[in-house]
Amino acid sequence: MAEQHELRDKGLRLTPQRELVLAAVRELGHATPEEVAEKVRATHPGINLSTVYRNLETLENVGLVQHAHLGHGGATYHAAEELTHLHLVCGTCGSVGDAPIDVAANFVQNLADDYGFKTDVSHFAIYGLCAACVK
Amino acid sequence: MAEQHELRDKGLRLTPQRELVLAAVRELGHATPEEVAEKVRATHPGINLSTVYRNLETLENVGLVQHAHLGHGGATYHAAEELTHLHLVCGTCGSVGDAPIDVAANFVQNLADDYGFKTDVSHFAIYGLCAACVK
């Protein structure tokens, strides 16, 4: 008597909207609330944008999704189980590249040692110039 | 015949508003457009917020100021000549700590070597848990 549904297990009511928002986040990789809404509308045309915002927040509170900041604008959401990676955003062409968190291991260690700071390197993007734009 | 004024040297007109916006950014360390406006209003009460936005953009274009993203909200501006540092923002208590860019030297090198990515580590904040909140 437990694994009825992952949402119920987190103490949440199982509504079609909530289920679809979670599914959309998982399918999209990372997406803005607007993009999630658009995806959900494929199967549930009537969903309201505020419902998407509220569910993203709720899902984040129970640890099923997380948000990150990839650009100058709003946040994007991704499934929590997705293995995290760095986002390298180029200030010139706007491209967003990925890199495994390992490349930051040393950096993270430095911050822990010197400042007692426990870093989540993937919450904010890493900004700079991509290889193409450096030239 | 050159050093009339640093703004003129950049090809910009010297207006009281522009001069005051630049001065405010320099005095404030890092500040949001709203904070810059408030500071400027001490000497020039009538300045409009859009004038502040426009001047920050203009000043950034000529390299006198830069912006960074320290939190979930909007950007903050700082003088370009200010030696850059990392911003360690705590997701729990919201504190913003500073750290010299050196701690990221190795990380920056890794990204350059592995991805040809030229990193500006201080454009986005580094997110995590501060020493106090780790406990």
Add this chain to the structure above:
DNA sequence: AAGCAGTTGCGAATATTTCGCAACTAGCGT
């Protein structure tokens, strides 16, 4: 002194996220 392009103030337009509230409904108890 005169002219013009750059700049400002102001109000409106966008864009994004949050809120209040009445209608609705998932899940519990009976």
Add this chain to the structure above:
DNA sequence: ACGCTAGTTGCGAAATATTCGCAACTGCTT
């Protein structure tokens, strides 16, 4: 199965943050 209640939704409005259009103004060049 049926109903109750608290959680959830849709909707419109409000709150934020940033950008824009435009007419009036002004710094700078000639």
